[in-house]
Amino acid sequence: MGLVVSAIAFLFAMAVAGAAAKRLPQASTVVYGGTAGACALIALWAAVGLAGGGPDAALVLPVGLPWIQAHLRADALSAVFLIVVNLGGITASLFGWGYERAHHDSHGASQDGPVLPLYPLFLAGMNMVLIAADAFTFLLSWEFMSLASWLLVLSTHREPETPKAARLYIIMASFGTACLLLAFGVLATAHGDYSFAAMRAHAPEAGAAALVVVLILLGAGSKAGLVPLHVWLPLAHPAAPSHVSALMSGVMTKVAVYAMIRVLFDLLGEPDWWWGGVTMGFGALTAVMGVLYALMQDDVKRLLAYSTVENIGAIVIALGLALVFKAAHTPVIAALALAAALLHVVNHSLFKSLLFFAAGAMLTATGSRDLNRLGGLIHRMPTTAVLALIGAAAISALPPLNGFVGEWLLFQAILNAPALSEWSLKIEIAVVGAALALATALAAACFVRLYGIAFLGRPRSRAAAEAVEVGRAMRLGMAVPAVLCVVLGVLPTPLIRLFEPALRLLVEAGPFDGRAYQPWFWLAPTSAIGNSYNGLIMLVVIALLSVVLVLGIHRKASDRVRWSIPWGCGFDGPDPAAVTQYTASSFGQPIRRAFGSTVFRARDHVEMPAPGDTRPARLSVTWTDPAWLVVVEPLSRAVTWLADRANRLQFMTIRRYLTLMFLALVVLLVMVAVTQR
Amino acid sequence: MSDLGYDAAHMLGAVVLLMSFALLYQRRLFSLLNVFTMQALALTATAAWQAYSHGEPHLYITALLTLVLKAILIPVALHRIIVKMKIHRSIEPALGIGLTMVAGVSLVTLSILLVLPVTADATALTRENLALSLSVVLLGLLMMISRRNAVSQVVGFMSIENGLILAAVGVAGMPLVVEMSVAFSVMVAFIIFGIFLFHIRERFDTLDMQKIESFRGESD
Structure with a gap:
């Protein structure tokens, strides 16, 4: 525990170093290197603790309000999320180091606001939320995290959309914190003690617990991006520099998920059956709406932010299922659902970081986030293209990548529904x-669209035609999560085993309970109704089929004489405005017609000039966002x-x-006098 | 404690409260100051009596401070200010006198209802004293909001402070330092008020708050 606290203190020191960036010539190297080091230390500590049966370290710091002090505690659940946050921190530092240098070279010195001092603070804030063990420390860290990320969003304040995004973000963040504050207030009313240990010992009665559930879903949900509280997320996440976007979207939303798990599973005691029902309903709405939004976006980073909304929906569905099964006293199934949630948390943090890094690489190379100005990047940026393909395939839940494993586990839990009464x-x-199946399929369409339009086809602008591959640090920053995506997809069992202490802590069972034979390469949860998944077989089969397919195409198709029309409608040569190509909007049109015309009131307008x-x-x-309207x-x-x-009060x-x-x-005084009777 | 000690302390405290009521219905500035002086004298007597009956000599210092500051220095200074600035000597109440008195009586009821149950295990004198001093504080506040004149607001503030001192001398064990600091803060407040009064007067030619408010460009 001392190690974690000192690593967080070191992050603060890095922030000071970042503040002195003007004086230090190598400040960005020092700050990003130091931040990555501190994150690696914390992640390692958490992983070692989990491997040893779950850490349970507590520490009371004599800071804060004099009679409350700051209680810190890292249990198995904290450790899981510490790994997620700090893994994201390491890769984002690596990518950010390269990203900052690339942008420094091209734009000159102080185009943007300071990122260096705030970046370690943001990570420190997220780590502090995870180890807080009383409501006061938790809310303080939560607010610290929000404000640090808000300032990071503001670092691009010269761009026209940023101020609006930042304003909406701070309003929603304040709203969320207020809800959490009230929730902890209700939790602490029974005994007046704000430490988590006391809340755990005194579970509130039914009415108060219901209030807490609603407040937590509002408070943490607004941070995670639950529909309809997601409105700030697609504005604020893309506004930050790309490595910060990756952290906000891939990691900070997970901290909100942590808050939900901590309160719903840990502090509130025995759940009621309807909690899970409500949670799941919100999750399903979020998943479907999120991906529909994503399908209509032309801005790469905004598309990714909406896709985060969809994935949070999937995670929240898994949490709801786990609550339902916990309330129904079938802990092994609950453990399966919760394992799916945690696995998806890890997975999403990996591939969403990867995809945001890829978006950052495109932005660095072409200066544009607009899908309709990209295209053909696979020729100019081959490494980025391969890594982005892995990310896109993983988020579309294609085997043998990690996204598939998470969704597979989740569906196993859903198939257990008949066990309920x-x-x-x-x-x-x-x-x-x-709804989840629909969302997953639509997500695949969404990423086919993203990848196809950005990397395949012909360049749609001169910048895309002249793009150059990004530097080594950025490529390495993308490669790490990409490799992890593949490894976790092929061998998910060791990771789920690693999470078992957290599952036992929350639902008092593991997903593999009662199975005698459990090899490390085979994923066969007890309650999966006989289903199992083997990533190795999957990998081999898919590799073989791919080889056959490639060879077949090469033999039969590549050397055939191809006929084409001499007047290629602008497809001849790198036309900077190859407007006749299939565009992002063209790709989205069928789905927009099918869903968007009712949900989003999407309308196409054709402006046809007169003959001659x-x-x-x-x-x-045109389309409108129902969440804005409602x-x-x-x-x-x-x-x-x-x-x-209220303004009248001013005068x-x-x-x-x-x-x-x-x-x-x-x-x-009257109230006091009355209540004393 | 002897019965005499209790009765005398109780009576003196009641006199302080009575003076607070008297403050509420004064229509002339000078009589307001006179009543305030009498309240301060009653307070001095209370402090001295407590010092004598409890045998706590430091309360004599409190009594002396009250006497010098509240009963002599401040009234004299305010008197001089009023004469020097030729302030219009009648007070315009914002709330009718009758209504103010009704409100005052209900405030006293409230404080008795409030204090007596809370301090069930304290001695009788402490309970009475706390109830009395809370009433004095509340009446001082009432006075500050029911008068339009700046001078009477100052007097209201000072009488709030009298209520605090009354509580301090009644409760055994209040350290001297607290009383000293309260006394000095009042002194400082008085000086600041004085300076403000002069400045307001210089700027606006009046001390009637209602007229001053019209200078803000707002009206209520």
């Missing part, structure tokens, strides 16, 4: 399963209205102010 839950789980007019015909697409706009109107009313006379204070005092 509540009929409403059985039906809900069936619906949720269908030389203007080109134009197709424009949640954000009424809320913002209400806030404005309240602010206008009262001294006597009125005194009167208000006096009345408040009298009312409080």
